[in-house]
Amino acid sequence: MNVVAKKPRTIPESSLIGTRIPKMDAPEKASGRTRYIHDINLSGQLYGKILRSARVHARIVAIDTSAAKALPGVHVVLTAADVPDQRPIGVARDHFPLKGDRVRSQRDEIAAVAAESEEIAAAALKLIKVVYEDLPVIADPEDAIKPGAPLLHPAPAGAQPAGATVAHRGKADNIAMRFDYAHGDVVQGEAESDVVIEDTFKLHYVTHCCMGVSGMIAEFDASGSLLMYSNTQVPFLHKREFAEYLNMDPARVRIIQPPIGGGFGSKLDIYPFEVICLFLARAARRPVKLVFSREEEFLASPTRQPVLLTLRSGCKKDGTLTFRQVHTLHDNGAYTSWGATTPFVMMQTFSSLYRVPHCDYHTVAVYTNNPYAGSFRGYGNLQATFAIEQQMDEMAAAIGMDPLAFRLKNAQHTGEVTGQGMEFKSCGFTDCLNTAAQRSDFSRKFADNAAERNQPGHLKRGIGMASMLHVGGGAKIYPSDGCGTILKMDDFANVTLITGASEIGQGSETVLSQLVCEELGLPISALTVVNNDTAITPWDVGVHASRTTFIAGNSAIGAAKKAKTKILAVAAQKFGCTAEELDLRGGCVIKAADGEVVTELSKLIRNLHFSDKAELVMTTFYYEPPSVHQGKDYKGDVSAAYAWATQVVEVEVDTDTGIVRMLKVTGAHDVGRVLNRLGIEGQVEGGIVMGQGYALTENLMIENGVMKNPNFRDYKLITAPEIPEMDVSFIESMDGEGPQGAKGIGEAPAICIAAATANAIANATGVRLYDLPFTPERVYRALHGQTPKLYWKPWVPAA
Amino acid sequence: MTELERYVAPTTLAAAIDCLKDGEVTILAGGTDLTPQTRAGRMRIKRTLMNIRRIPELKGIALDGGAIRIGALTTITEIMDSALIAKHLPVLVETCRHFASDQIRNAGTLGGNLCNASPAGDTAIPLLVLGASVELASKPEDKIYRRSIPLSEFFVGPGQTRRSLCELLTAVTVPLPAPGHVARFHKFGTRVGLDISTVSIGIGGTLKDGALAAARVAFGAVAATPLRAAQTEAALEGQRLDAAAIARIAAVARDEVHPIDDVRATAWYRKELIHNMTKRMLENVAQA
């Protein structure tokens, strides 16, 4: 018998990084199995509904709930009087979940009902009688800021003067927040300028329009512990906050997040409905499910921050930027949520997108009777970029320079430390500018369109560009910006990754699995991700600031590296070599030098487990990025990495109707490195469409505090036929701190579109628009000289 | 909550109009207007909800002597797909292409669109231009009584028509257009798909020597009802469509309409659109 020597099996090197990996949860979603909060039902649950104000600004004289309470099927009816222990909520702790003495906006919550069906709850609301005494409506932030304006938050009757919060002690003016930042000396900057330009820009209300409306299910168990199903984006911080509002131990609060419904920043704050749902469940001693109607979603969700902004900038004849001075008036709405804090991001763009030696930035956020603004993908950056990038074109024109050349001259480079203290350890800005310009043939088209502007015909072509800078390595806002991971391997070498990162649709499960597989040489199918449950997962600060891939990715890699070290040490001992001589690949332990298989990983793991020194492979890791908190002067390197992008928008403007068609978007994004190509393409394309809606069609119309279009008929989202052709390039600047070199880019793709569109319309028609959105009528009016130039004279009251 | 007590789904026209006698009946066809309107509380469902979708007599498109008869239950999709309509009334197909989305077009009916009587309803505009009539049936005694009224007299105000509570709209009849007849429809919305008209315009007539004879013009979303524009028609009648005439007619159109401001547009902008789009459509007709 011939014995043929068995050829050793080798596994060639390969990498998952940069490949196209379908989202792990795609089959579930495509087949409709993934559960929205609507689809979750607990046995014995009641249905909660909220009575909102019928007035925009009024004193509540009396509330009569007796008829509602008497309706069969109604279990609980609550007003502020029934919850004497309610605590003020919100970023500035300036309102109570249930309003007792005063309503300040159309959405205000006056009473709530828990009943056996939604129909009964709705009928009960109709039986509640409220007597109002109207107060003057302050709908314009410019009025609210005037000396002697009626106060939105006067000291309440019987106010505790020593009360810690606005809700308790009131506020002597309508200023909710203010931000003042400076580097350099703008007076000197202006003196050195050859050209100075000043414009006022007006940014409108839009809202997130998540596919799933807001909702919550709350249940207290027999021992008083609370379980919540909630779409929150910050479960661990909110767990603590909810506990505070209920005066209970945070350890007894558990939050489970459905993986679908949508966030985009809208679930970054705690809203009255959530606390009210808890009150109802506590009073009813039954689970309570409270889900918004679509109309309610429009009325009672946060909006993107509307802004009135006057920007003054200068440059020298050779194109060098000299200074920027910014004043903004933020319409805070009736209460303070994250919208008021968008200056944190806005000032970064003004101070650091380009090299600008002198910068001065001021924001006043004022209370009005309008809806209140929250956080929304881009967090103020769409507004700031809209202003800056239009002025970049205006200044380039004023000195006769090509807009691309002007930007290149002032663009940031790797190694730069900005006036605000941001340190650009990897910066592909110049590559973004050049790539987007070349791929779209920008400079030729820009010149041709301008030359053809006055030809006959009602269709004009335009091209415009805009760039952005945004945090790409988390943002150190809270005491920690970290994320924890627990990794365990079973005896078939499958990995369960228990991550603090929440999956709310962004594809984090897939990219985290990919990073772990890359370390451990496993196929994606070997990974199971466990997330979205505060009772199980380690701490994480939340889904925001484009941080999940970067922070949770580094955390997952950290846990995987520890597992690998352990595995290789065991293998080295077993096979009599050093750990350095071994590696993991294709589900096997291999020789690092030539890929020869030493043993199957699953076999090794079982040997380890079922031995006399039984052991499992389980590791933990907590990643904290090396960023710093900003000082009181807003200076400091707040993110571990920064993302860059340039987007070029091409439009066709119909001068007979004002219709602007977006034909093509050419984007170049510095993403550090592409991890899951399919995922990042989806993220960028979705962001472009969101930016397109902001630029062209979406507009929440508020008149005297009343929302005019709380429905999808008159609030116009972009639909499929309007989506432009897209050409997206990725610039791989290989960030030293990023997971496999990657940066976060969740918010980036939405940021430039409106600014680039404004520049494209100006290129097509010679008319520049300073206020959004570019609806046909607004564009038509501007083209026909019906739009007086906006001007807001900054008036900053003494601090 | 509604006072709904009874749901009926008759299978014959006679049974349906018998039921209507009661006066407290809400008619349900495709439900694409009824559902959102009742949900939003803008309309109340009456004591009886009557689904008319099982009545064969209300369906179908047929050539009937010198006219095309379109059953009230014909869906927008069916109109779009009909070879008969494409051949004789191409402007109606064109209109349906701009109507809502596939899902709504599959459910929404012609009868529902007309009975809903929205000033922005789309099918009314080409039908006004084509000189259509609506057929209404009732059963005062034990015999079915039918009457026909011109569509131009059908609309009374937003949501209001001359149909009485005990009548059912059974069909729309459209006389076959004369040879050489041309017609155009333009719908202005802020986006390509799924939009309610900000203004809509229909223009038709028999084209001879660069002029329109028996000219008809209809406008939507500029008044309380879809309307025929008598002054514009008079200005258009028999005029050679050269640049000067087109400019004159477009100016008449602008002056003839008296729209309102609403969330979709201001009156000023609507008048501008009527002017600019009428002009563009006439230029297009002149080149035909």
Ligand SMILES: Cc1cc2nc3c(=O)[nH]c(=O)nc-3n(C[C@H](O)[C@H](O)[C@H](O)COP(=O)(O)OP(=O)(O)OC[C@H]3O[C@@H](n4cnc5c(N)ncnc54)[C@H](O)[C@@H]3O)c2cc1C
């Ligand atoms: C998302 C969306 C988009 C839309 N887009 C458009 C659009 O682009 N253009 C447009 O014109 N409309 C549009 N509509 C409105 C609607 O779809 C149309 O008006 C449709 O044709 C209504 O037909 P229906 O069969 O669904 O009517 P229903 O909702 O069933 O009925 C409408 C009304 O007519 C009455 N009725 C129905 N049939 C008869 C009959 N035979 N006799 C007497 N009374 C009757 C009903 O009682 C009711 O009052 C849209 C609606 C939606 C929801």
